[in-house]
Every structure is written in C-alpha cells, then in structure tokens.
Amino acid sequence: MASQALPARGARLGRAVTPGRVHVPLVPGQRQREDDDGATVRAVVLALPGGDPLSTRRRSPVAAAMIWPLARHLVRAGAAGGVAAHVVHYRFRGWNGGHAHPAEDAEWAVGEAVRRYGDVPVCLVGMDMGGRAALQAAGHPAVTSVVALSPWLPADGEPEPVKQLIGRHVLIAHGTDDESTDPELSYRLAERAKKVNREVCRFEVHSAGHTLHQHRAEVFALTTDFVLGSLLDRPYARPVADALAAPPPLGLRMPLAAGFGRSLRS
Template sequence: MAQHATRLGRANGAGGAVSGVVLLLPGSSRLAPGPVHRLTRALSRAGTAEGLVTHVVRYGRTEAGGGALTEAAEWGAAEALRRYGDVPICLAGYGDGALAALRAAGHEGVNSALALAPCVPEGEFGNSPEPVKQLSGRRVLIVHGTNDSRTDPELSFHLAARAKKANRNTCRFEVHSDGHGLREHRAEVVALAVDFVLGSVFTGRYSRPVTDALAAPPPLGLRMPLASGFGRALRG
C-alpha cells in the first residue's frame, strides 16, 4: 500500500506557527524532477513570513504513477492535517505527480491544486475521462508547455474545460514553445506557481493575469499565454 512507503520530506519554510501547507508531488521518474526543486525554494522564500511550510512527498520504490501516486498524495494530505491541524493545503505536482494532485484534490484538507505538465491519460479523449467532481470548491491551476512531447497538452485542456463547468475557480496557462520539463521559461512558471499558491492558501488575491484567467469564460481562461518576464513584472 502506498501509505506505508510514502513519507514527507523535511519541512521548509515557517519556523514558527504554520498557517498553510504545500505538498509537492514530483513525477515518479527521479531523473526528471521538472521544476519541483526550484519551486520548493521559491515557496520557502516567499511564504515564510505568512507561515507557509512545504514538504516534498517522497514516494516508496514500489510507487510509480496511477493510483499509487494518488494514494501517496491523499496520505500526505492526511499527514499534514495530523501534524499541523486544520490549515489550508495545496497539492502541487509535476508530470504524473500533477495528475495525482488533481485526483487527490477532493481530500477534506485540500483547498487548491497546482498541476504542472500533468500526464493526463489518453482516455480523457474517449470513454474514460478523468474525474473532475473532486475539484469542486478548490482553486485549480494547470500549466502546460505547448511543445510537450511526453503528454499531449490538449488532454489537459480538455480536462480543464470539463473541470471549469463544475468549478469556475479553474484556469490553465499555456507556455508557448516549452516542453514537458518547462525548462525554457522556468522562472516564469515558478513565479506563476508561487503567485497562485500564496493567493489560494492565504490572501485570495492573485496577479492580474491569474485573476483574468479565473474570470474568463472558456476557452480564453484555459488557453492563457504565460507572458515572458512574468516574475519580473510582478517584482516591478
């Protein structure tokens, strides 16, 4: 069972009272962590004053995609509630970890889900689409590179379109010319993710692009281009 092999990595961020938690779910391939490590550092810097703590969910050797990662995400949410009490939890994942974040978002402690380059199964286009009811009442952001050769970005668009019908607080950004690892525009992707997490967990306020994406009807708010220099614009 996943819950026996999973553990939370060391706590990063808040040194005092914890007011919010981010659980980071890497892809199952340790050779391709994507932006998770950089996002962990950025969240620790940006959220410490607010009482944010982050943990990377460490999978056991037997866990690889599918239901096992979803169980790991659910276990992590339950463990965060046990450790920190009734504080908002954001599940933030990459690759198949991103899909697990979306699937596990229905856990009672979770208030938001961030999915970076989610590995949505091909069944999304057929008779076995991904569930979306668990996303009701959550803040949801999906980010996908338009040149992703590992998982078709149109699959995440289709999922987001169905999720938007059940939950208006859903948006999706497209990173033009970037691939599955989101390397070409990593600074912008991380800045967008930090903006979304802090707004979802604490303030309820977002940058103008995220606010516009959440408010826009489909398909506009689900094909929002991530502007070059996004993080620099916020700092300015």
C-alpha cells in the same frame, strides 16, 4: 499488476523545505504547529514529483530533485505568511493502472500534514504524474488549491474525474511543445473541470517543452502567485484573475507572458 505482490512500503513526507534550517523529526504522536524556528505554520504546500506509468521500484530521486527548487521558491516567497512545504516520497515510482499509487500517497500526505500542523489549508503542487496525482487527491477536505504542471494524462480509458475539484482553486500550466505529455489532454480536462467549478484556469507556455525549463522564471512566478493567493487569501496578479474569470476557451488557453512576475514581489 493486480496479481503481483507489491513490496510492503509506506509513503512519507520529505524533510521540511526550509532553506538554512535544520529539520527536527517529530516525536510519534506529536502535532507540530510550528516550524523548526518556532514560526507558526498557517499553510502547507505538498510537492508531488513525476514518475512512470508502470513501476514498483522505489521513488525517483531525479523526479524529486526536479520539483525541489519550486518548493523552495514557494517557501521563500511565503515565509512571512507561515507557509511550509514538503516533497512527497511515493511508495512506488509508477502510477500502476487502477492502483493510482501516487494519488493515494498524495491523499495520505494531506492527512499527515494536518496531523503535524493542525487545521491548515493545503495546496497540492504536482509535475508530470504528480500533476495527475494532485488533481485526483484534491477531494481531501484540507485541500484548498491544486497546481498541475505538465500533467501526465493518459489518452485512453475512462475520463479523469473532476467532481473532487469542486470548491478548489485549480491552476494547470502546460508547454505547447511538450512531447512527453499531451497539452490538448490537459485542456480537455480543464474544460470539463470548468463546467463544475468556476475557479479553474489554465496557462499555455508557448515554445516550452515538458519540463518548462525554458520559461522557469515565469512558471515559478505564476505558481507562486497562485499558491500564495489561494492559501493566504491574497489578490491574484491580473493575468491570473483574468484567466479565472474568463469563460472557456479564453481562460483555459491563457498565454503565459514572457517576463511574468518581474513586477511581482516573490
């Protein structure tokens, strides 16, 4: 990959995830602190889709479509608190070894969000390869929290960095029946991260596969509770608070209970 000439292509933010509203593109150089209806934006969610280990093809519309419903759910739940969201469109579909293109694109996207909305907290929410990108891009000063769902983590090579997670709120969720990405690898990463940052928790979604579709309602509720709690300084639901407070392995193998979120306003 290092010797291959890569296509000249830039990452970009997708249109704002604002159901029922029309997205108005920014004038070059404009700093957008309000959404399209004039509401003040107080926090931003950047949704990072999955991808392939190696590919210089354009982004995958299928992967973007998979994370869009979660981004929309987060906007609906956080509208009163001024939460805006965008799906990040990568330059390339692949991670591409040491290039780590999605992580670079995620970090660029954080800077772009700050340029548009001003000094607001940012949460990175990634699925699959996007989960790894979210974790690696967490070092940007504007990032306050990270959610990694079924993160793709290679079994070989150097251990994933964790120092960039210091000072961030971190949630990892993984299905126990995931056959695409190894849940044990995300546990090991969470264990290492917990040693340098107490604000790390990990939930196990029992009987769920890679997409977590079997427990979509619970996963959406868990993510929403964590994201809005970290961005808007709201109290976490009891299971999340307990997971953050518990030492390993308890707080890193917390089972996601069936029906989680039914009593929560989302």
